[in-house]
Amino acid sequence: xxxxxxxxxxxxxxxxxxxxxxxxxxxxxxxxxxxxxxxxxxxxxxxxxxxxxxxxxxxxxxxxxxxxxxxxxxxxxxxxxxxxxxxxxxxxxxxxxxxxxxxxxxxxxxxxxxxxxxxxxxxxxxxxxxxxxxxxxxxxxxxxxxxxxxxxxxxxxxxxxxxxxxxxxxxxxxxxxxxxxxxxxxxxxxxxxxxxxxxxxxxxxxxxxxxxxxxxxxxxxxxxxxxxxxxxxxxxxxxxxxxxxxxxxxxxxxxxxxxxxxxxxxxxxxxxxxxxxxxxxxxxxxxxxxxxxxxxxxxxxxxxxxxxxxxxxxxxxxxxxxxxxxxxxxxxxxxxxxxxxxxxxxxxxxxxxxxxxxxxxxxxxxxxxxxxxxxxxxxxxxxxxxxxxxxxxxxxxxxxxxxxxxxxxxxxxxxxxxxxxxxxxxxxxxxxxxxxxxxxxxxxxxxxxxxxxxxxxxxxxxxxxxxxxxxxxxxxxxxxxxxxxxxxxxxxxxxxxxxxxxxxxxx
Amino acid sequence: xxxxxxxxxxxxxxxxxxxxxxxxxxxxxxxxxxxxxxxxxxxxxxxxxxxxxxxxxxxxxxxxxxxxxxxxxxxxxxxxxxxxxxxxxxxxxxxxxxxxxxxxxxxxxxxxxxxxxxxxxxxxxxxxxxxxxxxxxxxxxxxxxxxxxxxxxxxxxxxxxxxxxxxxxxxxxxxxxxxxxxxxxxxxxxxxxxxxxxxxxxxxxxxxxxxxxxxxxxxxxxxxxxxxxxxxxxxxxxxxxxxxxxxxxxxxxxxxxxxxxxxxxxxxxxxxxxxxxxxxxxxxxxxxxxxxxxxxxxxxxxxxxxxxxxxxxxxxxxxxxxxxxxxxxxxxxxxxxxxxxxxxxxxxxxxxxxxxxxxxxxxxxxxxxxxxxxxxxxxxxxxxxxxxxxxxxxxxxxxxxxxxxxxxxxxxxxxxxxxxxxxxxxxxxxxx
Numbered sequence: 001x002x003x004x005x006x007x008x009x010x011x012x013x014x015x016x017x018x019x020x021x022x023x024x025x026x027x028x029x030x031x032x033x034x035x036x037x038x039x040x041x042x043x044x045x046x047x048x049x050x051x052x053x054x055x056x057x058x059x060x061x062x063x064x065x066x067x068x069x070x071x072x073x074x075x076x077x078x079x080x081x082x083x084x085x086x087x088x089x090x091x092x093x094x095x096x097x098x099x100x101x102x103x104x105x106x107x108x109x110x111x112x113x114x115x116x117x118x119x120x121x122x123x124x125x126x127x128x129x130x131x132x133x134x135x136x137x138x139x140x141x142x143x144x145x146x147x148x149x150x151x152x153x154x155x156x157x158x159x160x161x162x163x164x165x166x167x168x169x170x171x172x173x174x175x176x177x178x179x180x181x182x183x184x185x186x187x188x189x190x191x192x193x194x195x196x197x198x199x200x201x202x203x204x205x206x207x208x209x210x211x212x213x214x215x216x217x218x219x220x221x222x223x224x225x226x227x228x229x230x231x232x233x234x235x236x237x238x239x240x241x242x243x244x245x246x247x248x249x250x251x252x253x254x255x256x257x258x259x260x261x262x263x264x265x266x267x268x269x270x271x272x273x274x275x276x277x278x279x280x281x282x283x284x285x286x287x288x289x290x291x292x293x294x295x296x297x298x299x300x301x302x303x304x305x306x307x308x309x310x311x312x313x314x315x316x317x318x319x320x321x322x323x324x325x326x327x328x329x330x331x332x333x334x335x336x337x338x339x340x341x342x343x344x345x346x347x348x349x350x351x352x353x354x355x356x357x358x359x360x361x362x363x364x365x366x367x368x369x370x371x372x373x374x375x376x377x378x379x380x381x382x383x384x385x386x387x388x389x390x391x392x393x394x395x396x397x398x399x400x401x402x403x404x405x406x407x408x409x410x411x412x413x414x415x416x417x418x419x420x421x422x423x424x425x426x427x428x429x430x431x432x433x434x435x436x437x438x439x440x441x442x443x444x445x446x447x448x449x450x451x452x453x454x455x456x457x458x459x460x461x462x463x464x465x466x467x468x469x470x471x472x473x474x475x476x477x478x479x480x481x482x483x484x485x486x487x488x489x490x491x492x493x494x495x496x497x498x499x500x501x502x503x504x505x506x507x
Numbered sequence: 508x509x510x511x512x513x514x515x516x517x518x519x520x521x522x523x524x525x526x527x528x529x530x531x532x533x534x535x536x537x538x539x540x541x542x543x544x545x546x547x548x549x550x551x552x553x554x555x556x557x558x559x560x561x562x563x564x565x566x567x568x569x570x571x572x573x574x575x576x577x578x579x580x581x582x583x584x585x586x587x588x589x590x591x592x593x594x595x596x597x598x599x600x601x602x603x604x605x606x607x608x609x610x611x612x613x614x615x616x617x618x619x620x621x622x623x624x625x626x627x628x629x630x631x632x633x634x635x636x637x638x639x640x641x642x643x644x645x646x647x648x649x650x651x652x653x654x655x656x657x658x659x660x661x662x663x664x665x666x667x668x669x670x671x672x673x674x675x676x677x678x679x680x681x682x683x684x685x686x687x688x689x690x691x692x693x694x695x696x697x698x699x700x701x702x703x704x705x706x707x708x709x710x711x712x713x714x715x716x717x718x719x720x721x722x723x724x725x726x727x728x729x730x731x732x733x734x735x736x737x738x739x740x741x742x743x744x745x746x747x748x749x750x751x752x753x754x755x756x757x758x759x760x761x762x763x764x765x766x767x768x769x770x771x772x773x774x775x776x777x778x779x780x781x782x783x784x785x786x787x788x789x790x791x792x793x794x795x796x797x798x799x800x801x802x803x804x805x806x807x808x809x810x811x812x813x814x815x816x817x818x819x820x821x822x823x824x825x826x827x828x829x830x831x832x833x834x835x836x837x838x839x840x841x842x843x844x845x846x847x848x849x850x851x852x853x854x855x856x857x858x859x860x861x862x863x864x865x866x867x868x869x870x871x872x873x874x875x876x877x878x879x880x881x882x883x884x885x886x887x888x889x890x891x892x893x894x895x896x897x898x899x900x901x902x903x904x905x906x907x908x909x910x911x912x913x914x915x916x917x918x919x920x921x922x923x924x925x926x927x928x929x930x931x932x933x934x935x936x937x938x939x
Contacts, residue, residue: 200778
């Protein structure tokens with residue numbers, strides 16, 4: 001007697017992002033085994049990420065190198081200027097990149113960190129004299145060359161710089177990994193006199209020895225990240241009187257450029273994944289949560305394999321935290337709008353983006369640095385080059401792993417994907433050889449009344465959805481389904497996948 | 508003409524034998540001796556002179572008496588100065604009396620010994636030293652009764668007086684004992700007799716007992732030490748006081764420092780260095796400020812203490828110096844009764860000497876008056892004789908006036924004497 005087809009509806013597949021930590025068989029179908037070039041869109045669906053559009057038209061000064069850092073300078077008078085670094089140069093501009101490297105100032109590395117503070121932009125890199133720019137001088141100059149600078153010695157040539165609590169803080173020096181210097185109040189070029197000072201925390205490390213990697217200001221505290229420990233000083237508004245509030249052993253920060261503020265959390269990348277300090281003002285405690293618990297092994301592997309820079313950005317507009325391993329050309333996208341039951345962020349991967357730096361402008365625009373110069377995070381192509389969206393579900397047992405499942409049909413529901421070719425894939429029993437069914441989505445350009453010509457587009461109420469039914473073959477006790485599509489100018493969201501299968505005999 | 512001095516001598520002997528005053532005798536003898544070989548002629552001359560004198564005998568006798576009176580007055584004057592022996596009793600002259608008076612009124616050396624053994628002695632220059640051993644006599648002076656050896660205990664010599672005696676035998680003004688540098692670099696005599704004048708004037712000697720000398724040396728040495736310390740610069744003392752004060756403060760400061768260090772370590776602020784707080788934390792700056800204030804207070808306190816000690820040293824030196832002279836002043840005080848006694852003795856001595864001199868001078872004066880009276884008497888007789896020679900004789904009965912032949916007799920006298928001398932001269936060949 002023929003059995004009835006059993007429908008297993010994967011609603012909002014990969015709604016919880018990638019999970020490579022749990023066993024595939026026990027996983028919630030809301031997780032994804034693979035979610036490349038994807039984000040969780042505003043409706044909680046997995047969707048293709050945005051691409052970037054290069055706005056730089058003249059990148060002569062950059063050559064073939066990539067932009068390693070971007071920062072927008074703004075002062076109280078409303079002056080703005082975008083600075084970037086790359087090709088051992090200090091660069092300004094967005095359309096045309098201009099070399100702003102001070103005359104006679106030699107640069108052989110591009111690991112600069114730029115901070116905007118009180119009418120000046122400061123650039124710090126280990127072993128290099130800090131650079132400073134303000135609208136008055138109109139040029140980048142070595143800090144000691146500034147008319148009003150004082151106390152600028154090699155002692156403050158730090159790799160990390162933080163503008164917080166009314167002063168600059170710098171640390172991570174060539175030969176001193178445990179001292180933090182702070183400038184005079186509201187004056188980042190005064191490193192002697194006033195209320196400037198320093199603190200040597202070599203005796204404070206909770207596990208005996210560590211090296212300062214990054215600094216952060218959070219919850220009226222100065223957070224000092226070591227490689228494998230964290231020290232929190234309270235009352236950092238008065239550095240001379242700030243007191244040790246908390247220490248964390250075993251968790252540190254991998255790189256200064258992974259630290260991002262999300263308003264409620266302080267995100268940073270540790271050796272065991274992305275972490276955050278949860279702000280709990282009432283309790284004055286700072287619980288640490290692991291935000292990459294679903295891809296811990298992947299992150300650790302990426303950390304171990306990384307040979308270049310780490311870059312990150314938090315975009316409240318996009319609701320994500322991007323973490324890029326530039327050496328591996330891999331970006332992890334953490335959806336910060338909410339956490340899962342295990343406290344992790346929903347995460348997707350953006351491979352092969354060539355992103356090398358980020359910055360968020362004051363208006364929320366996300367600038368991305370690449371070898372092409374500065375791009376904006378817009379559109380659905382990487383500077384008119386398509387990228388592949390991938391989704392693969394975890395292995396599905398449909399609630400009974402002892403019985404054979406025979407797939408009959410796959411019915412994906414897509415949103416957008418104008419004229420995109422979509423590849424539906426499936427495999428059984430953890431096989432990596434997928435069977436594929438291809439289809440092309442029709443024109444999905446939305447037409448609004450009064451904007452589009454009649455008969456040119458179909459009037460719709462929003463994005464168009466496209467639902468297909470694909471016949472499938474094969475059987476197995478567990479089934480993995482996937483969807484891939486080249487994203488080339490149009491968004492694509494995966495609303496749901498309806499899997500029609502027969503439940504067979506017991507094995 | 509032969510002068511008989513016997514008559515005169517007899518006259519004189521009635522007043523006082525032993526008075527030898529015949530200066531013409533020797534010249535006449537010499538004359539006789541020189542004319543021995545011409546004695547014959549001489550005798551003739553003498554005879555001629557005698558013949559010439561004989562008629563002038565009264566005049567001669569009168570003249571001789573007058574001369575005798577004159578000579579006696581002269582002799583009395585001389586004897587009043589040089590003295591004379593009367594009836595085998597030597598009667599001193601004024602000079603002798605004066606010498607004796609001077610001698611007997613001379614200052615008598617004396618020594619006052621206190622019950623503690625110190626001695627006060629006084630003598631005139633040239634007088635024998637008073638270094639003779641003094642027994643138990645506390646006040647020794649000629650004419651004073653020697654007290655019994657069993658004198659009151661307070662007058663007994665204290666132990667160690669034999670050393671004092673040895674010291675007393677030292678010449679006055681001689682310093683005894685070694686002079687050795689002591690630790691403070693100054694020199695102190697181990698024993699020193701009091702400086703005494705060495706001229707012919709009054710020599711005053713004061714000698715303390717060994718115990719008092721030791722005490723005096725100790726006190727004076729102490730005074731020197733205190734004064735020496737008082738004149739020293741105070742920097743070293745200030746530093747020493749400061750170090751002691753700091754040594755007392757350091758433990759507490761160290762405890763506070765450690766407490767602060769622990770506090771800062773607990774707060775993770777051990778390595779804080781802020782330019783606003785002198786390169787430290789506010790607490791460290793506060794502590795450093797407090798410690799510096801304590802140091803400053805200690806420094807000022809040390810300065811004040813050093814100055815106070817300097818004043819104290821000076822005061823102690825003054826006290827020791829005063830106390831060092833207490834034995835001497837006590838010696839002087841104790842010597843006052845003895846000196847007064849000696850003054851009484853001296854007064855009695857001087858009074859006796861004056862009385863003696865006055866008595867002797869009154870005897871001499873009486874004798875002078877007597878001799879003056881006798882000379883006046885003798886001179887009066889001579890005058891009367893001579894007056895008789897030159898006064899005409901009026902017989903009140905007859906009323907006949909006999910002219911005075913004195914001048915004629917005198918003419919004959921001188922003529923006869925001249926002739927006689929001429930004879931003698933010729934006899935001896937000096938006159939042709």
